[in-house]
Amino acid sequence: MKMDIFPLLFRVALLAVSVLGQTTDVEELARMNADFATRLYSKIASSSDDNVAVSTLGATLALATLAAGAGGASRTELLQGIGVASMEKEGEPERIQTLLKQLRVTTAQIQATALFVKQDVKANDTFSNQVKQFYNADVQNVNYANGELAKESIDNYVRTKTGEKVKDVVKNVDPKSIAMLISATFFTGYWLKPFNITFTQEDRFFVNKYNIVQVPMMLHSGKYYLAYDPILKVGILKLPCEDGIAMLVLLPDEDVDYTHVDESMTGEVFRGWVAKLKKTKLEVQLPRFSLKQSNSLSVSLPSLGIREIFGSTADLSGISSDESLKLSEVVQKVTMEVDENGGSVSDASTNLFTSPLPPRLTFNRPFIFIVYHEATKSILYIGRVVDPTKN
Structure with missing residues (x-):
């Protein structure tokens, strides 16, 4: 036609919309984040000729979770990458987290966000409490040396968190992994x-x-x-x-x-x-x-300016005092039923x-x-x- x-x-x-008195700021945050959303989708779509599904807000919240424990260039890249760095204000250290929480609550999607770190890494309580408060995200220890057990732990967490709506997030787990950032979302x-x-x-x-x-x-x-x-x-x-x-x-x-x-x-x-x-x-x-699709965002993010967190110079000191901590993988699973x-x-x-x-x-x-x-x-x-x- x-x-x-x-x-x-x-x-x-x-x-x-009135979102806890922060309407203008939340809308501005969403406007800035929209470019990250479209760039991320375009990058993932360019690598495939098939169906594509990306939870752009889910990816934003996952990366913001990581930024809460990152420092230096690692944190700067994360906030600039998702397009919200300019929303920071001196004297308001939790401003971005607060706005993202308002956006997360307002949009009310079924989602799960978690950072899975290897067994011998102890996460800081401050970080764990902060990401739970703002992003409803969790920090979990897993035994990466046993790939099947690690996969089962991740899948069980996501199934429970999404009420069995999202399953089979990761196909396999590298036993050399140190930390995996997982995002899972369901939309009907x-x-x-x-x-x-x-x-x-x-x-x-x-x-x-x-x-x-x-x-x-x-x-x-x-x-x-x-x-x-x-x-x-x-x-x-x-x-x-x-x-x-x-x-x-x-x-x-x-x-x-x-x-x-x-x-x-x-x-x-x-x-x-x-x-x-x-x-x-x-x-x-x-x-x-x-649509049921898993995407390895670690393949796409470097081309969007988010590289530091995957390298040996990654500063994730806010997550743990373990100096060897760096991100091994970022995986997102999206399930949509229309x-x-x-x-x-x-x-x-x-x-x-x-x-x-x-x-x-x-x-x-x-x-x-x-x-x-x-x-x-x-x-x-x-x-x-x-x-x-x-x-």
């Missing part, structure tokens, strides 16, 4: 305008011109916010969720490679898309999909056959999604669906 179905109706008013879209499962039917999805798969294609008719980016040639659909969360679904034009959108995404571009959204009546067809479920039964039962049919927008080729908190514009997840039949 041509993207000229996106009429210019009106500009969305920016939502106001509870639509404000749910899809009616009785309208879901098998349809074609064009992975590429040589590969066509059959997928369960969900359908809903209603009023949606849409936009079109004429520079990147991509249509933008907003799917509102409960708890002030929304998902932007990006559909590149048929002659546009989705990797071009991946590479062009920035925090400013994202905010521009949100500002251009206009309401119109539309039928939406979106494939049901489920289906018909929502919170409005009346919306879900809309009868498509007794009302005039509006234009239809069908996501039947690779698309990109961004999950964000509407009030603060904090990016929570970014992903790409190339083949909905694969996890």
